[in-house]
Amino acid sequence: MTMDAYIADLPKAELHLHIEGSLEPELMFELARRNRVAIPFDTVEAVRAAYDFSNLQDFLDIYYAGAEVLRTEQDFQDLALAYFRRAAADRVRHAEIFFDPQTHTDRGIPFQVVIEGLTSGMAAARTELDVSSQLILCFLRHLDEDAAQATLSAAEPWLDRIAGVGLDSSEVGHPPSKFQRVFDRAGAMGLKRVAHAGEEGPPAYVWEALDLLKIDRMDHGNRSMEDEALIQRLAASGMTLTVCPLSNLKLCVVDDLAKHPVPEMLRRGLHVTLNSDDPAYFGGYVNDNYRALAAAVGLTREQVTQLARNSFEGAFLSPGEKIARLAEIDAYAAR
Numbered sequence: 001m002t003m004d005a006y007i008a009d010l011p012k013a014e015l016h017l018h019i020e021g022s023l024e025p026e027l028m029f030e031l032a033r034r035n036r037v038a039i040p041f042d043t044v045e046a047v048r049a050a051y052d053f054s055n056l057q058d059f060l061d062i063y064y065a066g067a068e069v070l071r072t073e074q075d076f077q078d079l080a081l082a083y084f085r086r087a088a089a090d091r092v093r094h095a096e097i098f099f100d101p102q103t104h105t106d107r108g109i110p111f112q113v114v115i116e117g118l119t120s121g122m123a124a125a126r127t128e129l130d131v132s133s134q135l136i137l138c139f140l141r142h143l144d145e146d147a148a149q150a151t152l153s154a155a156e157p158w159l160d161r162i163a164g165v166g167l168d169s170s171e172v173g174h175p176p177s178k179f180q181r182v183f184d185r186a187g188a189m190g191l192k193r194v195a196h197a198g199e200e201g202p203p204a205y206v207w208e209a210l211d212l213l214k215i216d217r218m219d220h221g222n223r224s225m226e227d228e229a230l231i232q233r234l235a236a237s238g239m240t241l242t243v244c245p246l247s248n249l250k251l252c253v254v255d256d257l258a259k260h261p262v263p264e265m266l267r268r269g270l271h272v273t274l275n276s277d278d279p280a281y282f283g284g285y286v287n288d289n290y291r292a293l294a295a296a297v298g299l300t301r302e303q304v305t306q307l308a309r310n311s312f313e314g315a316f317l318s319p320g321e322k323i324a325r326l327a328e329i330d331a332y333a334a335r
C-alpha cells in the first residue's frame with residue numbers, strides 16, 4: 001500500500017481547526033446570496049486567487065472579511081456540517097473545533113445564534129457521520145482583556161457545550177500574559193485551556209502560555225524549537241502540540257515544507273499532531289497535511305501512525321474513548 005493510501009483511511013482526530021477557516025468559497029457565495037451580503041469578489045476562482053499570504057496578519061484580514069457572510073443559526077450549522085462531511089472523508093473520528101465568538105458578536109450576531117448553529121452541526125455529525133466533536137471558544141488576542149472577559153461571561157449559559165478556551169489571532173505584540181486573568185477564570189469554571197503560541201511569536205510566549213495560562217495543549221509551538229530548555233520542558237511534561245504544516249507554508253512560518261520541524265519534534269520526543277488550521281484558506285484538509293508533510297520530509301509509516309495516535313492521546317476525550325479510538329488505529333495498522 002502506498003503512503004497516501006495508508007493515510008487516507010487511518011483513523012485520526014483533528015485538534016486544531018478554526019470552523020470559520022473551513023468556509024469554502026462556494027459556501028461563501030451561497031451564504032452571501034442567501035443573506036444578501038455583498039462580497040468583494042465576482043467568482044470562486046477570484047476568491048481563491050486572493051488567498052496568497054505573506055504572513056499571519058495578511059491571512060487574518062481576509063479571513064475576518066470572509067466571516068461576514070455568516071449571519072443565521074442555519075449558516076453556522078451548514079458551515080459546521082460541511083466541515084464534518086469533509087473531515088469524515090479523511091477518516092477523522094473526532095474533532096475539537098475552535099470558534100471565534102467575538103468575530104460574530106462584534107458585528108451584532110448574538111452568541112446564542114453562533115453556538116446553537118455550531119452545536120446543531122456537531123449533533124448531526126455524530127448521528128449522520130459517527131464523528132464526535134467538542135467546541136473550544138477562542139479569545140481574539142488583538143482585542144483587550146475586558147473584551148475576552150465579557151466573551152467568557154456571554155458563554156456562561158452554554159458552559160455544558162464548551163470544552164475549553166483558546167487564544168488566537170495576531171500573535172506578535174499580544175503575549176499570553178495579557179490574558180492570564182481570563183484564563184485563570186476559565187480554569188476555575190472547569191474549562192480546558194489551549195493557546196496559539198510560537199507560530200510567529202518568540203519562545204518567551206510559549207513559556208508564558210505554559211506558566212501563566214497553564215495550558216493543557218499547545219497550538220503550533222513551532223518556535224519552541226529555538227529554545228533547548230523549552231524543548232525539554234515540553235517533552236518531559238508530555239505536552240501535545242497541534243502542528244499545521246500547510247498553514248505554516250501558506251503563512252511563511254516555514255519557507256519549504258522539506259524544512260518543517262515535525263521530524264525534529266518527533267526525534268526530541270514531543271507529542272506532535274497534524275492538523276489543517278484553516279483548510280479553506282490553506283489549500284488542504286487534514287489528510288492533505290499528512291500527505292504533503294510525509295512526502296516532503298520522508299515520514300515512515302510508523303511515524304505517521306504515531307502522529308495519528310498522538311491525536312487521540314492529546315484529545316479531550318475520556319480514557320475509555322481514547323482506548324476505543326486507539327484500538328481502531330491498532331486494528332488498521334495490523335491489517
Ligand SMILES: Nc1ncnc2[nH]cnc12
Pocket residue numbers: 018021056168169170196199247277278
Ligand atoms: N493560524 C492562526 N493563527 C492565529 N489565529 C488564527 N485564526 C485562525 N487561524 C489562525
Ligand SMILES: [Zn+2]
Pocket residue numbers: 016018168196219277
Ligand atoms: Zn490556528
